Amino acid sequence: xxxxxxxxxxxxxxxxxxxxxxxxxxxxxxxxxxxxxxxxxxxxxxxxxxxxxxxxxxxxxxxxxxxxxxxxxxxxxxxxxxxxxxxxxxxxxxxxxxxxxxxxxxxxxxxxxxxxxxxxxxxx
Amino acid sequence: xxxxxxxxxxxxxxxxxxxxxxxxxxxxxxxxxxxxxxxxxxxxxxxxxxxxxxxxxxxxxxxxxxxxxxxxxxxxxxxxxxxxxxxxxxxxxxxxxxxxxxxxxxxxxxxxxxxxxxxxxxxxxxxxxxxxxxxxxxxxxxxxxxxxxxxxxxxxxxxxxxxxxxxxxxxxxxxxxxxxxxxxxxxxxxxxxxxxxxxxxxxxxxxx
Numbered sequence: 593x594x595x596x597x598x599x600x601x602x603x604x605x606x607x608x609x610x611x612x613x614x615x616x617x618x619x620x621x622x623x624x625x626x627x628x629x630x631x632x633x634x635x636x637x638x639x640x641x642x643x644x645x646x647x648x649x650x651x652x653x654x655x656x657x658x659x660x661x662x663x664x665x666x667x668x669x670x671x672x673x674x675x676x677x678x679x680x681x682x683x684x685x686x687x688x689x690x691x692x693x694x695x696x697x698x699x700x701x702x703x704x705x706x707x708x709x710x711x712x713x714x715x716x
Numbered sequence: 717x718x719x720x721x722x723x724x725x726x727x728x729x730x731x732x733x734x735x736x737x738x739x740x741x742x743x744x745x746x747x748x749x750x751x752x753x754x755x756x757x758x759x760x761x762x763x764x765x766x767x768x769x770x771x772x773x774x775x776x777x778x779x780x781x782x783x784x785x786x787x788x789x790x791x792x793x794x795x796x797x798x799x800x801x802x803x804x805x806x807x808x809x810x811x812x813x814x815x816x817x818x819x820x821x822x823x824x825x826x827x828x829x830x831x832x833x834x835x836x837x838x839x840x841x842x843x844x845x846x847x848x849x850x851x852x853x854x855x856x857x858x859x860x861x862x863x864x865x866x867x868x869x870x871x872x873x874x875x876x877x878x879x880x881x882x883x884x885x886x887x888x889x890x891x892x893x894x895x896x897x898x899x900x901x902x903x904x905x906x907x908x909x910x911x912x913x914x915x916x917x918x919x920x921x922x923x924x
Contacts, residue, residue, distance in 0.1 A: 640831060644829055644837075644909075648905040648908070674843075675842055679916070679919075680908060682843075682846070683915055686844075686858070686915065687861060688881060689847065689858060690858035690859075691765055691877070694764075695764060699757070701753065701756075702757055702760060706756070706774050706778065707749070707753060710752050711749060714748055
């Protein structure tokens, strides 16, 4: 296996979907090639589950610089986590926009009856 | 921290909080009317988002102002008047929701991502498309998102609305929902994950 093949199959290797023969070839290439070996270590330093569990900390930017770097190395090589992060962020944006539009048509003033009821209740 | 999106009932005003408070504490009737007319619409919008019912929202607004009138002397001015009223309104809205009969809910665990033994995603994850630009399609899409938010289990819907929509900080979300700080953070995160799952069939595009 060469570097291109390694990069092509790394995702399936991480998800456990790579057939056994290719798995062996990929591991052997990772041992021989310094660059691909580094990619493999990156893929193994954090699982998708761990990343997903702490995704809000990443978004809130409360991770330590070291932890953040681990997250970003994983995201850079994991298409599933790239897609998850993108869709998680978009979910937040769409929720905010949709709820804003939900009340966009409301009048700028309270109904007069409601104002009167509030002020009357205060006087009692 | 997420930027407040719609929270803090803070309209454009010509009177400062200090002037208004002084007049309210002096019992000036016109000041009470000013308070209600200036802050009421935003509070009603918050109440409506949380209760999803106009009659309940109006009741919440009324309860909010009456509670505020009673507590005016205790208001220390540590926060803005609008922020203080916003918190009272959220508390009143949550009380109202809790008093309702519970409807059947989705199980949150069915809405969270699943992982294999090696911690890998079990399903290929999809990126989401943007909301459509065209007006009618956008209206339909945002309605769909609101529908999905309404399908979230109530506890998760409330956490999402309080933080991501009303702009409350984590400690205030925790206080309003009676949770620890960490539990509140987890609940908000899971609510977003669950909402993402519900939206995936509609907005999921390119496969990972």
